[in-house]
Amino acid sequence: MEELLDLNKLNPQQREAVTTIEGPLLVVAGAGSGKTLVLTYRIAYLISLGISPSSILALTFTNKAASEMKERIRNLVGKRADYIYMGTFHSIFARILRQEAHLIGYTRDYSIYDTDESENVIKGILKDFNISENHFTPRFIQGLISKAKNKLIFKENGLNNFFDMYNKKLLAIYEEYNKRLKDSNAMDFDDLLIKPIELFTVSEELLSKYRERFNYILVDEYQDTNTAQYFLLKMLVNQNKNICCVGDDAQSIYKWRGAEVRNIIEFNKDFPETKIIRLEQNYRSTKSILAVADSVIKNNIYQIPKTLWTSNEQGEKVTVTTCFDERDEANYVAKIVSSLINSNKYKPREIAILYRTNAQSRNFEEVFIKSSIPYIIVGGVEFYKRKEVKDILAYLKLLVNPKDDESFLRIVNFPPRGIGDVSIETLRTIARNNEKSMFNAIPDLIESPNIQDRIKKNFKNFYEFISKYRSLVNDKNFYEIVKTFIDELNILQLYKEERTEESNQRYENIIQLLNSIQEFQVNNPESTLTDYLSEISLIADVDNWEDRKNSVVLMTLHSAKGLEFKVVFIVGCEDGLLPLRRDGDIDDIEEERRLFYVGCTRAMKHLHLTYSRNRNRFGNSYPQVPSRFIEEIDKSHIIFDSTPLAEIYLKKNSDLRSIITDEYSQLDRHENLDTNYISKNLKAGSIVEHDVFGRGKVIYLDGYGDHQKVIVEFKSGIRKHLMVKYANLKVIK
DNA sequence: GCAATTTACTTTTTT
């Protein structure tokens, strides 16, 4: 049913943002100010003026945001909405790349490598280059390469300098990495943004085509775009400069991923005639919630000054609850949630638990199961990142892209088929000599002399098995083929026979994956297996979360961006956790504060903040201090509370043990800590010897027992953080 | 080459 496009529903600023369709426009939209409404109305308005939907390019941050927006626009303008180019930067440009990949030396069936796969490529390079992983972990290098790419730093403009700050070998690693990806016909996430730039540079004609087509460009969550995305936008904007960016610098929480708030602030430098519209009326939250959020965010120095206000009711004060530890915290939250649900005040889906790190979800999960509260965890170990799912996907990727060495390596001997490390190395050498991918080099191996027949046979079986299905995957009816393929793989049988809880789960996950393939085929009858693989490589977990599943939502503060809930709990408001401290330092306090701000402004009616006095990390309990953000809150809008357990802890520390022991027997461990390690004579300044790194000097000592840590500066000049328990240090002096 | 056992490492946040 179509709803009417009624501009009178909008306030004057919103209306202006909707109807200003010519020229560059920047909408600085505060939290809850109707940003999504403006974007949907704006697009619907464009279409109602007779503008072709296919000339509109709308870029969002998550696929979920895109599909929701499309749905809402469909309600306003009907089926025409289907022709809008709407999606995330990554998915839109992945699609364009599929069509034009041949221009830059890829095929349309290129693989997309996620962070893990990129890391594996780097691991392989380090091994071949004989570089120890001790100096730089593959993850660190992956991060640097990603940063270089999304900041558009290439060889021509200072890549050498960028890497030299760390290590001279990095440039060589970087080049080898790109070579290997290209040889594998694969792109990483950042390539999906910089390869289009390459494409448009190679083919002026192609660029003109898309510039002409996308006469109206809209960008959501503009504060979280990076340099590469910005550059792409500038390339695509045509002489009409119809570009509309919507964002809020106070909600920029992806700087660590290369997002440049500068893109907002300098927008009107690149587009001098930019019109700026501010949306400052909040329609979401109560006055109390807004006041709390505002009192915290105003401690940030770097921000565009703005006043967010609301005509909503004052509402109840925000509660701040002290808990004893993370289990007590989870119990407390579960109790409140139960009463909210049982009194029919709120439905489960209207309640969210937000935390800084995924690891925090576990305690809540346990308690929610016990209390029979329906819940759903967004993120954590994501479905598509699970081993069994990735295994199947690796098979499928290899089917469509036989050059994909990463996928090949993942599954060549899983399930086991007698192809071990030695056989793989033999094949790798042949592949290299013949300049082929590993899969494509199997026939060469079979032709080679001096290789055992047994090994040749194992490879031959594998090669024939894959080849049999390779010819079939371009079929539009790929689901049936994939199903037959998996039957022949016999992997479901394998998990079924194992009969453990874990294998049952894996079995279920593969079934679920098959269902998702079937669903995709039904919804996209014209698509191929490649399209399916492309789509799932780019989905975030938030995208998958269906809120119709009436459950309490547990997720990270990052995932909560763009969402709203009647009741919000922000848990773990402790210094070191929120803001998060890492390696002894808080990376960027202002970004952490914005994250806290994002969390607070998700709440419509009630906001609860909790923190624990003690928190377990890696098995040991540590005392905690409340978050500095709690100190920063205007106290007239909050009420402090504490759980009974925390109460006891505060008042009578001495009686604590007898009360707590029943419930938390692990607390006693502090008394029984094993002090057999060399810790007694280890102190700052000690000279120690390490099996691998040799002699060094202890410059910092922290913690005790199992968890004692040292920082040692070794002769070679490198500093290492070591766990005393594992480091096996000999004290020399 | 494979399974079982032991050891190492983890907690940012995600397209």
Place this chain on the structure above:
DNA sequence: AGTAAATTGC
């Protein structure tokens, strides 16, 4: 505390 990686024994 829980999980992935590495090592050992067969």
